[in-house]
Amino acid sequence: MIPQTDLQWQQTDWQQGLRQAFRDPAELLAWLDLPTPEQDALLAACQDFPMLVPRPYAARMRPGDPNDPLLRQVLPLAEEMTPTPGYVDDPLAEQDANPVPGLIHKYQGRVLWITATGCAVNCRYCFRRHFDYDGNANGRRQWQPVLDYIAADADIEEVILSGGDPLLHQDAYLAQLVTQLERIPHVRRLRIHTRLPVVLPQRVTPSLQNLLRETRLRPVVVVHCNHPAEIDVATGEAFLALHQAGATVLNQTVLLRGVNDCVDTLAQLGEALFDYRVQPYYLHLLDPVRGAAHFDLPLEEALSLYDALRARSSGYLVPTLVRERAGAPYKVPQFGIN
Ligand code: SF4
Structure with missing residues (x-):
């Protein structure tokens, strides 16, 4: 229901x-x-x-x-x-994929636009916790080089708004930005990565819904939810409102020791998301960013947990377990032990 x-x-x-x-x-x-x-x-x-x-x-x-x-x-x-070997400031080497300020181009066919330099919540495990936001400040006056880059590459069909959290901007600002993207004929999809509907669900305003409903771009919203206790009634209704505005709503989770390293928790998360029309998408292994080592799980433990989740839940409720590697052409799926 x-x-x-x-x-x-x-x-x-x-x-x-x-x-x-x-x-x-x-x-x-x-x-x-x-x-x-x-x-x-x-x-x-x-x-x-x-x-x-x-x-x-x-x-x-x-x-x-x-x-x-x-x-x-x-x-x-x-x-x-506490310094930990292997845990660094830029674990995904994003500086090497930053052709113009504010834009990251790691994968074929899609680019990531750093539209905001802050978030509504600071997550201690964030792989961008040391990101050079100052060097990638991207207000209206800096849009043109990004738009020119996208317009010059006809392979780019999808623009991902990220940050920081793009929904920190006012809806009118986002509408102007989306209008600019709509003018580039080969851009077909708009993806928004955001944690705001989770931490501050009232951010899903009627005008944001209208923006998603009216754009010619196919909207995808990826919320970042890590635990079923994050989904109260207001959060669930915010997810549902995004879905009702015509967005495909997906969720990505980071596997975190002491937070969600439990099969019951992950199964309940998938069920709660699906109740509100959110499709579980990715379960990320932690990126080795300086300051977050205490959240990590050994790969064997993660795979064993993932196997148990697959045995427990319907396939469509199980996100794909992935690891992001610097320079890899896609997020690398990690398979269970069986
Ligand atoms: S909301 Fe996303 S980008 Fe912002 S701190 Fe949390 S994980 Fe990082």
């Missing part, structure tokens, strides 16, 4: 939700009735990558539980500052 939505949650101002986000770990921990660990360690981790947590997302965390899977994704920890 399709869950019904009255869209009341859309009336809330998403920008106000952003302004009120938690930026101080001590404040978030106090709000969750948790003790604050040693300040110096927190400070160092925050300086390396600031904390940012919208309150609607924090409201889904369990008070008093330091191991809450949502809290673990966003709370800076001292271990982030």
Whole structure:
């Protein structure tokens, strides 16, 4: 049965939700009735990558539980500052695939446009946590070189808006950008990678829905959801609203130790997404980015977990397990042990 939505949650101002986000770990921990660990360690981790947590997302965390899977994704920890061999600032060598500022061209037929230099939430495992956003700042005045690059390559059929989170922009700004892309005849698909519908579901506004409904480009929205507890009623309704606006809605998950390294959790996530018309798409192995080693699972453990998930869930609820490798022409599927 399709869950019904009255869209009341859309009336809330998403920008106000952003302004009120938690930026101080001590404040978030106090709000969750948790003790604050040693300040110096927190400070160092925050300086390396600031904390940012919208309150609607924090409201889904369990008070008093330091191991809450949502809290673990966003709370800076001292271990982030422990150097780990192989964990680097640019694990996917994106600097080598950055022909013009704001554009990454890694795969044939599609390009990634860094339209925003920030996010609504700072995920501690993010492979772009050290990305050179300053060198890729891409406001309206810097659009033309990106558009020229896309227009000059008739192979490019798909433009992926990424960041940062492209939905940090106002709908009017996004509409102007989409209009520019629509003028390039060989561009057929618009893909938006975003975590905003998960952490601040009121971002899925009626005008965003109209934009998706009216563009001549085939819209695909990839939400980034890692745990079933991230999907409350408002989030589910935001997913459904994207689907009802005509977007193909997919989900990608990062496999994270202490967050979702459990077959029940992954199975429940697939079911909850599908209830709201979101198709499980990718289950990513962690990219080895500096500061995130504590989230990693050995490959054997990941494969064994994936096998158990495949035995447990219908095939269409099981995302493809992949690893991204610098320079590879596609995300490399990882197969189970059987
Ligand atoms: S929302 Fe996406 S890009 Fe932003 S910090 Fe999280 S994982 Fe990284």
